[in-house]
Amino acid sequence: MPHHHNPNQNRLLAALPPQELESLLSHLQVIHLKAGEQLAEPGECLGHVYFPIDSAISLLYRLESGETAGVAVIGNEGMFSVAQALGGAAMPYWATVETSGHVFQVAADTLDEMSKCMSGLQHTLLxxxxxxxxxxxxxxxxxxxxxxxxxFCQHLLLINDKSLSNDFRLTHEAIANMLGVRRETITEVAGELRDQGLIEYSRGHIKVLDRPQLEKLCCECYGVVREEFTRLLGVAQ
Amino acid sequence: MPHHHNPNQNRLLAALPPQELESLLSHLQVIHLKAGEQLAEPGECLGHVYFPIDSAISLLYRLESGETAGVAVIGNEGMFSVAQALGGAAMPYWATVETSGHVFQVAADTLDEMSKCMSGLQHTLLxxxxxxxxxxxxxxxxxxxxxxxxxFCQHLLLINDKSLSNDFRLTHEAIANMLGVRRETITEVAGELRDQGLIEYSRGHIKVLDRPQLEKLCCECYGVVREEFTRLLGVAQ
DNA sequence: CATAGTCTGTACGGTAGCACACACAAATTG
DNA sequence: CAATTTGTGTGTGCTACCGTACAGACTATG
Structure with a gap:
């Protein structure tokens, strides 16, 4: 594992008792995920579990009609897939890489076994x-x-957080899928924010210019979820 | 525990290995919940856990603005609150009794301790x-x-399932809260179904007349969730 | 450098559910 | 049995987002 990637960069790993993290270390491998890459489809059982560092993994539900909606965006505060910790293996939605970046990878079997004998690990995952x-x-x-x-603002903040950058690759289309609306509708609200000078973008590339203002335009939901993560898993680094 | 209430009436209890269920039995108590009763508010830590028999417990999220949306309806296929099995205790939404009925009650501490030493119990809850x-x-x-x-049809089916009856007490208002719409809008769709002879109702009382037809008008979601419960927890009795 | 593919901009009628307002009837209460 | 509360019915204008259609601009590829 390259020295510049410390397990503490992922919040779940950082929450582990030192000795448990130590034993886990040798099984972790840093890999790079490319945007658009598909990690899982509905019902698929995964061989690996991922703890993001600076990438964002999105969970997307797709209806029979083809309409979609985002279930969650996962970054360095979490793991994919949580189903691994619950015993049910597969989940009924698509998982794709929303913005490219690095993750800690560990074999699903290994994690299973280790969480059986490490109470800190199991507790954290639950x-x-x-x-x-x-x-x-x-x-x-x-x-x-x-x-x-x-x-839309909330989604920008989320990606901003998880990509660890103000400047990420992301198309209107991808956002539309996550928010469950048409691409054109996203173009519209994105235009508003650009006119107000809060973001700039072009062809699959978005740059956050005024994050405080985005937070004001964002709904309470961003904060509520953030607080719950803090309550359950402690403060972020 | 009255003999006419068998633990197998709750699907989670029924899924337990016989000897684990046996040890749990003496700690179970059947109680009756009245419709409208509030079981928990956001952030509240509960002293008890409930395994419904023929009652429906609804989880309701309330925004700062007062708008609401239902998160889930829990019946004899589940328990409240699942947070007890995950270690975080409180949940950020309201839990109220949607339709009255019976539940198996057990002290939260007791369940915690037992699930530590009973692998079947823990596995089932996860x-x-x-x-x-x-x-x-x-x-x-x-x-x-x-x-x-x-x-709306889906909600009727859910309540129908969980109340174990075609004939339950439920107001338009309560449904509106769960579906996150105005009461008037519910009145409208309810009227449609009544005109088609699928249901009849008056003043907080709804009767399902033609369930097969309701199933046709219901979206795929009902079946998808049902299937996932079957996949994870086995077939219902 | 030409061509095809990707991403964004704009427009227009349609509609589901909204906010607000009010009428009425059944049930509960004093 | 009067009075209040609770639950349902109905109407009117409004708005956010939809479906569809198409145009322009940038970029990757052969």
Whole structure:
């Protein structure tokens, strides 16, 4: 593992008791994920588990009609897939790499075995599962009641957080899929933010210019989920 | 425990290995919950855990603005609260009794201790957590894309299932809160179904007349969630 | 350098659910 | 049995987002 990638860069790994992290270390491997890469499809059982460092993994539900909606975006605060910690293996949605970056990879079997004998690891993963549940529940209300502008800002903040950069590759189309709306509708709200000088973008590339203002335009949901992660998993570094 | 309430009436309890269920038995108590009763508010740590028999418990998220949306309806296929199995105790939403009925009650501490030494119990509860995650994720897409008529039918089916009756007490208002829409909008779709002879209702009382037809008008979500419960927890009795 | 593919901009009618307003009837309460 | 509360019915204009259609601009590829 290259020295410039410290396990503490992932919040779940950072939350582990020192000796448990130590034993896990030799099984971790840093790999790079490319944007657009598909990590899992519905019902697929995965051989590996990923702990993101500076990449964002998005979970996307696709209806029979083809309509979609994002379930969650996972970054360095979490892992994929949480199903591994719950015993059910597969999950019924698509997982794709939203913005490229690095992750710690570990074999699913290894994690399973280790969490059987490491109470700290198991406890942490379950707390993460609960945080995920809150995250998804919040997505229900948010998608139902908050304006697209609110949701768009929130999504930008999320990607901003997880990519560890103000400047990321992301198309209107990809955002539209996650927010469950048409691409054109995204173009519209994105234009608003650009006119106000909060972001700039072109052809699959977005740059955050005024994050504080984005936070003001964002709904409560961003903060609520963040707080719940803090409550359950402690403060981020 | 009255003899007419068998633990097998709750699907999670029924899934336990015989000897584990046996040890749990003496700690179970059957109680009756009245519709409208509040079981938990956001952030509250509960002293008890409930395994419904013929009651429906609804989880409701309330935004700062007062708008609401249902996160899940829990019946004899599940438990409340799943947070107890994940270690984080509190959850950020309201839990109320949607339709009255019975539940098996057990002290939270007792369940915690027992699940530490009973692998079957713990495994079952975690699989239920995963199923819940799917349930909530489905609610995201469903609320986003499916017509209110679809969602209304689904809700009726769910309550129908969990109350073990075709004839339950439920107001338009309560349904509106769960589906995150106005009461008037519910009145409208309910009227449609009544005109078609699928249901009848008056003043907080709904009767399902033609369930097969309701299933046709319902979206795929009902079946998807049901299948996932079956995959993870086996077939229902 | 030409061509095809990707990404964004714009426009227009359509509609589901909204906010607000109010009428009415059944059930509960004093 | 009067009075209040609770639950349902109905209407009117409004708005955010949809479906569809198409045009222009940048970029990758042969």
């Amino acid at each position: 707390l993460y599962a609960q945080a995920s549940l809150t995250q998804v529940a919040q997505a229900v209300v948010c998608g139902k009641h908050h304006s697209l502008l609110n949701q | 699989l239920y957590a995963q199923a819940s995650l799917t349930q909530v994720a489905q609610a995201v897409v469903c609320g986003k894309h499916h017509s209110l008529l679809n969602q």
